[in-house]
Amino acid sequence: MAAFLTEPVPPRGQVLPVLPGIGRLVADNPGPFTYRGTNTYLVEEADGFMVLDPGPDDARHVADILAATGGQVARIVLSHTHADHLGAVSALRAATGAKVWSFHASQDPAHTPDVPMRDGDVVAGWTAIHTPGHASDHLCFARDGVVFTADHIMSWSTSIVSPPHGNMKAYFESMRRMLARQDTVYLPGHGPKVDDPMPFARALLSHRAQREAAIANALVAGPKSTLGLVQALYLNLDPKLVPAAQRTVIAHLEKLREEGRAIEDGETWRAA
Numbered sequence: 001m002a003a004f005l006t007e008p009v010p011p012r013g014q015v016l017p018v019l020p021g022i023g024r025l026v027a028d029n030p031g032p033f034t035y036r037g038t039n040t041y042l043v044e045e046a047d048g049f050m051v052l053d054p055g056p057d058d059a060r061h062v063a064d065i066l067a068a069t070g071g072q073v074a075r076i077v078l079s080h081t082h083a084d085h086l087g088a089v090s091a092l093r094a095a096t097g098a099k100v101w102s103f104h105a106s107q108d109p110a111h112t113p114d115v116p117m118r119d120g121d122v123v124a125g126w127t128a129i130h131t132p133g134h135a136s137d138h139l140c141f142a143r144d145g146v147v148f149t150a151d152h153i154m155s156w157s158t159s160i161v162s163p164p165h166g167n168m169k170a171y172f173e174s175m176r177r178m179l180a181r182q183d184t185v186y187l188p189g190h191g192p193k194v195d196d197p198m199p200f201a202r203a204l205l206s207h208r209a210q211r212e213a214a215i216a217n218a219l220v221a222g223p224k225s226t227l228g229l230v231q232a233l234y235l236n237l238d239p240k241l242v243p244a245a246q247r248t249v250i251a252h253l254e255k256l257r258e259e260g261r262a263i264e265d266g267e268t269w270r271a272a
Contacts (some may be wrong), residue, residue, distance in 0.1 A: 002158075002200050002203035002204050003075035003200070003203070004155065004156050004157060005059070005155040005191055005192050005194065006156065006191075007036065007156075007159075007191065007192045009030070009036055010014065010026040010036055010037075012028045012060075012064070012136075013025070013060075013064040013067075015042060018041070018187060018193055019146065019185065019187075019193075021043060021044040022041060022042070022043050022044070022146075022187070023042045023068070024039045024040060024041050024042070024187075025042065025055075025061070025064055025065060025068060025085075026038070026039055026062070027039075027040060027042075027055035027056055027058060027061045028058065028061065028086075028216055029055070029056045029058065029084055030177070030230050032238070032240060032241060032244075033160065033243060033244070034084055034189050034190055035154075035157065035190040036190070036191070037055075037190070038053060038055040038056060038084045038085060038189060039053065039187070039188065039189055039190060040053055040054055040055045040061070040088075041053065041066060041138075041148060041190075041266075042065070042068055042069060043124070043126075044270070045074055045075075045124050047074045048069070048072040048073055048074030048075075049069040049072055049073050049074060049125075050074060050075050050076075050077055050123070050124050051065060051069070051073050051075070051076050051077070051092065051098070052077045052079065052089075052141065052148055053077075053078060053079050053085040053150065053189060054076060054078075054079075054083050054084065054085070054086075054087075054088035054089050054092045055084065055085065055087065055088045055141060056087040056088060057083070057087030057088055057091070057093065058087070058088060061088055062088050062091045062092055062095065065088070065092060066092075066095060066096070071095070071096060071100045072075070073092065073096040074124075075099055075100075075101060075123065075249075076089060076092055076093060076096075076098045076099070076101065077100075077101045077102070077123055077124075077126075077141065078100060078101065078102035078103075078111075078113070078139075079102075079138060079139055079140070079141075079148065079150030079151070079189060080102075080103070080107065080112050080119045080134070080135040080137050080138040080139065080150060080151065081102070081106050081107045081108035081135070081137055082107075082108075082151070082187070083225045084109060085150070085151075085189065086111060089111070092235065096144075097113055099114035099121045100113050100114045100115070101113060101114070101115040101117055102115075102116075102117060102137070102139070103116070103117055103128075103130065103137035103138070103139050104117060104118055105137060106118035106137055106143060106148070107135050107136045107137040107165050111120050111222075112227070117139060118130070123141070126141040126142065126143045126148070127141065127142050127143065127144050128140075129141070129142055129147075129177070130139055130174075130200045131152040131174035131177070131178070131217070132162055132167060132170040132171075132174060133152060133166065133168070133170045133171025133172075133173075133174045133175070134151045134152055134159040134160065134161055134166055134167055134171065135151070136165045136166075136167070136170075137168065138150065138151065138152055140152055140153075140178070142181070142183065145182070145183050145184035145185065145224045146183070146184070146185045146187065147178075147181075147183045147186050147187065147197075148184070149178075149186045149187065149188050149189070149194075150177070150189035151188070151189045151190070152174060152175075153175075153178065153186055153188060153194075153197075153200075153201055153204065154188040154189060154190050154191055155186070155188050155191040155192055155194045155200075156188075156190060156192075157189075157190075158204060158207065158208070159171070159190075160244055160247065160248060160249055161247075162247035162248070162249040162250075162251065163247065163250055163251050163254055166247070166251055167251065167255075168208075168212075168248075168251035168252050168254065168255040169254075169255045169258060169259075171208070171251075172182060172205070172208065172255070175201065175204065175205045176205070176217060177271045178201055178203055179198065179202060179205065183197055183198070184197070185197065186200070186201075211233070211248075212252050212255070212256070213250065214233050215229055215233065215249065215252050215253065215256070216256060216258060216261060216262070216271070218232055218233065219256075219262055219269055219270055219271040220271045222270075223265065223268040223270040224268060224269060224270075225267055225268050225269075225270065226246045226249050226250055226253070226269070227242075227246060227268075228268075229269075230236060230242060230245045230246050230249055233249075253269050256272075257272075260272055
């Protein structure tokens with residue numbers, strides 16, 4: 001299992017230095033799926049700041065971004081359209097006039113990017129890497145060995161993969177794509193940076209593969225419901241996290257079904 005990282009509750013409204021020219025503001029939206037809050041990254045560019053993931057719909061957080069940048073926001077870049085990353089986009093765009101760059105096929109039908117992006121496109125020197133799995137429209141952004149990994153690879157926890165927009169087969173493929181690279185730093189959407197990312201990413205993928213093997217083996221022993229699989233495989237799980245665990249199990253089962261290794265039979269699943 002990956003050695004997850006922790007950090008104390010960060011000061012709100014204060015830019016935390018990450019790397020030269022890059023700081024982060026942590027939104028005040030802590031929770032079981034957001035850790036200390038969403039990381040909004042402020043990247044200094046020649047024409048102003050690139051704001052990556054403005055965060056949740058929170059007027060105070062938007063005000064903090066404007067104060068930290070002096071309102072000099074040249075572009076807004078979005079990793080994916082989950083509400084804890086997308087929520088502040090409209091207010092920040094209205095306050096600065098900055099265009100929004102995000103994946104051309106938005107998972108959220110209410111969001112339309114000003115500059116639609118595809119895999120390999122470049123914004124301010126950062127190359128977009130389409131990494132579906134956690135979300136169908138998820139993008140990472142890479143430059144000089146540094147990657148904004150958003151929610152595809154987080155430092156504090158594994159990523160939730162919840163169908164229908166979350167897809168476990170795509171997650172595995174995206175992880176293998178990241179492992180084929182030789183990056184040196186990951187800057188995630190929640191939690192602190194990862195300074196030794198390759199072993200960390202390998203451990204995450206290994207954990208997913210082990211979970212998948214455990215699910216497949218449990219089905220060989222007999223048909224199971226998704227809740228039954230969670231109860232059998234997720235020991236000492238916080239009850240509040242059971243629904244999320246079920247969604248992840250469903251994503252694994254759908255991958256196994258696509259590979260001809262599992263069959264859905266009413267309320268239960270069985271080995272093919």
